[in-house]
Amino acid sequence: GQQLNQSPQSMFIQEGEDVSMNCTSSSIFNTWLWYKQDPGEGPVLLIALYKAGELTSNGRLTAQFGITRKDSFLNISASIPSDVGIYFCAGLNSWGKLQFGAGTQVVVTP
Amino acid sequence: DTGVSQDPRHKITKRGQNVTFRCDPISEHNRLYWYRQTLGQGPEFLTYFQNEAQLEKSRLLSDRFSAERPKGSFSTLEIQRTEQGDSAMYLCASRPKTVGADTQYFGPGTRLTVL
Numbered sequence: 001g002q003q004l005n006q007s008p009q010s011m012f013i014q015e016g017e018d019v020s021m022n023c024t025s026s027s028i029f030n031t032w033l034w035y036k037q038d039p040g041e042g043p044v045l046l047i048a049l050y051k052a053g054e055l056t057s058n059g060r061l062t063a064q065f066g067i068t069r070k071d072s073f074l075n076i077s078a079s080i081p082s083d084v085g086i087y088f089c090a091g092l093n094s095w096g097k098l099q100f101g102a103g104t105q106v107v108v109t110p
Numbered sequence: 111d112t113g114v115s116q117d118p119r120h121k122i123t124k125r126g127q128n129v130t131f132r133c134d135p136i137s138e139h140n141r142l143y144w145y146r147q148t149l150g151q152g153p154e155f156l157t158y159f160q161n162e163a164q165l166e167k168s169r170l171l172s173d174r175f176s177a178e179r180p181k182g183s184f185s186t187l188e189i190q191r192t193e194q195g196d197s198a199m200y201l202c203a204s205r206p207k208t209v210g211a212d213t214q215y216f217g218p219g220t221r222l223t224v225l
Contacts (some may be wrong), residue, residue, distance in 0.1 A: 004152075031212050042114075042201050042216035043153070050212070088152050092212055096141055096205055097166070100152025 006089050006101025013079055014109055021087060021104040022073040029091030032065050032072040033098070037086045046087075047074070079108050112136070114204050114217035122223045123192055130188045131220045135204030142185050143214060144177055146170065147199040153216075159185060192224045 006023045013019055023032070031050055035043035047058050049065035049072060056063055062075045076083055086103040093099075115134045123129050135142045141160050145153035156175070157167045161182040171177075174192075179185040189196055199221050203214040 006152075033213060035216070040219075040221065042116075042219045045213060045215060048213045090152070092214070095166075096143070096158065096212070096214070097155050098143070098145075098153070098203075098214060100154070102150070102152055 004089060004091060004099055004101040006104055008104060009102070010105040010107070012107045012109065015079060015081060017079055019076040019079055019083070019106060020073060021089075022071065023089030023091075023101050024071045025091055025099075026070070027091065027093075027099075028069040029099075030069075030094055031092035032063070033090045033092060034061075034063050034072070034074045035088045035090060037088060037103070043088055076106075079106075081108050081110065084108050114202055114215055116200075116202050116217040116220050118220060119218060120221045120223075122225065124225050125194060126191055128188065128190045129192060129222065130186055131200055131222075132184060132186050133202030133217060134184045135202070136206070136215060139204035139206050139215075140182070141205040141207075142179060143203040143205065144185070144187055145201040145203065145216075147201055147219070153199075153201050156187075189222075192222075194224045197222055197224045 004025050034046045037043045047063040052069050054065040060077045086105050088103045089101045090098045117132045143158040144156040147153040159179040174190045177187045199219045201219045202217045205214045
């Protein structure tokens, strides 16, 4: 089963607001990945983090790899309607097995 | 780079039938992974290949499931005697050889519905 605790489970926000979500684990990971999934599609990679403490941005997205290597967070700034979807964190161990959180559903209202 | 492709995108079958899904990874990605995703959950690991060798299988992969990657390129996942509990999205991902920039790229998935 999944070992990652992702929160919040869902978020209802207004366009223009910032969004924050986080993921914690009982295990240490070498890599943290954040994906976005639209209905009926596969997850799309947003950001990859490779070093503890690393802070990485991709446009309006910013993610950090926690110092303990057991947590990560994702921020979305100035949300827009196309940010709607389910965001997943995933920890990657040394031989490539991904463990996912249960996802954060983001709904953006105009 | 054409991305990971999966076929079919949707499959509806009756309980007890066999189904087979195909995954074509990104070219030159030597590792290929299969995941299963049920509603409201993140994907769960099923099995993975390095080239043609199947190196790990999850306990989720019962005896009715078999996966192959005969030439180290595309892979197939077969489910025999399907059950309603097999209904899920089956996702394939590929991973590049590059060391130090590890990640996985997913295909669009195959949605299986067992009636």
